[in-house]
Amino acid sequence: MPVPFEALIPLGLITGFFGVSGFFFQKLKTSINEGQPPRYGLDRWDRVMLDRDYRLTGTQRGQAHQTTAPSAFSTNSAWNLEKEHL
Amino acid sequence: MSTYREASHITTGKFVDPTPAPAEAAHPEVGATSAPLKSAAFFIGSYCKDYNEDFMLCKNENNDPAHCLKEGRKVTRCAMDLITKLRENCEKEWEAHYKCLEKHNQEYYACRKPERTFNECVFSKLKLEKVIPGASNTPVHLRESTIYN
Numbered sequence: 001m002p003v004p005f006e007a008l009i010p011l012g013l014i015t016g017f018f019g020v021s022g023f024f025f026q027k028l029k030t031s032i033n034e035g036q037p038p039r040y041g042l043d044r045w046d047r048v049m050l051d052r053d054y055r056l057t058g059t060q061r062g063q064a065h066q067t068t069a070p071s072a073f074s075t076n077s078a079w080n081l082e083k084e085h086l
Numbered sequence: 087m088s089t090y091r092e093a094s095h096i097t098t099g100k101f102v103d104p105t106p107a108p109a110e111a112a113h114p115e116v117g118a119t120s121a122p123l124k125s126a127a128f129f130i131g132s133y134c135k136d137y138n139e140d141f142m143l144c145k146n147e148n149n150d151p152a153h154c155l156k157e158g159r160k161v162t163r164c165a166m167d168l169i170t171k172l173r174e175n176c177e178k179e180w181e182a183h184y185k186c187l188e189k190h191n192q193e194y195y196a197c198r199k200p201e202r203t204f205n206e207c208v209f210s211k212l213k214l215e216k217v218i219p220g221a222s223n224t225p226v227h228l229r230e231s232t233i234y235n
Contacts, residue, residue: 012136047092049120053119062119065173066118067118067169069115069116070164081093083095
C-alpha cells in the first residue's frame with residue numbers, strides 16, 4: 001500500500017501555521033523587550049526595580065551603570081501626580 | 087508603608103508641585119539600574135558592610151523614613167564609590183555579566199562564566215571576594231560542574 005501523501009498535507013499546513021505564528025510571536029516579544037527575552041516571575045521587588053530602571057534610563061529594559069543618577073531622576077517619579085485620596 | 091502600589095490614579099493636565107523646595111540641595115542618587123546592581127551585589131555587600139549594617143540597625147529602631155536619612159546617605163555614597171571603582175577597573179567584565187543577566191531573567195545560575203571572569207577581575211584589582219553566607223559545601227558559584235552550565 002503506497003504512502004498516503006494527501007494526509008501529510010494538512011499536517012504540513014498545521015505545522016507551518018504553528019511555526020509561523022510562533023516565529024512572529026517571538027519577534028514581537030523580543031522587539032517589546034529591546035532584543036531580550038521577556039522577564040517572568042516578577043515579584044513586588046522586581047516591579048519596583050523595573051520602574052526605577054525606566055525612570056533612570058527612559059526605556060523599559062535599558063540598563064545603565066553610571067555612578068550618579070541624571071538630575072531628572074529626583075523629580076520624575078509618577079507618585080507626585082497621584083490624586084489625593086481622602 | 088506595608089504595601090506597594092504602582093502610581094495608577096494619575097491626574098492629567100498641567101501639574102505644578104505645590105510642596106516647597108527643600109532647604110538643602112537634593113542629594114545625588116545611585117545611577118546604576120537593576121542588572122548592574124544585581125551583578126555587583128555581593129561586592130557592594132562586602133565593601134559597604136559597615137554603613138549597611140548601621141542603616142539596618144537604625145531602621146530597626148524606628149521605621150520612619152525621616153529617622154535614618156543620614157545613614158541612608160552614607161549607604162548611597164558608599165555604593166556610588168564602589169561603582170566608580172568598578173567603572174575604572176572592571177567595566178568590561180561587569181558589562182558582560184550584567185548583559186548576560188538581562189538575557190536570562192536576572193538569574194545567577196545562567197551566567198556563571200561571565201561571573202567567574204568578573205569575580206576574578208574584581209579580586210585581582212579591588213581585593214573583594216564574593217562570599218555566600220551560610221554555604222555548607224562548595225559555594226555554588228565556585229563549583230566546577232553545575233546543571234545549568
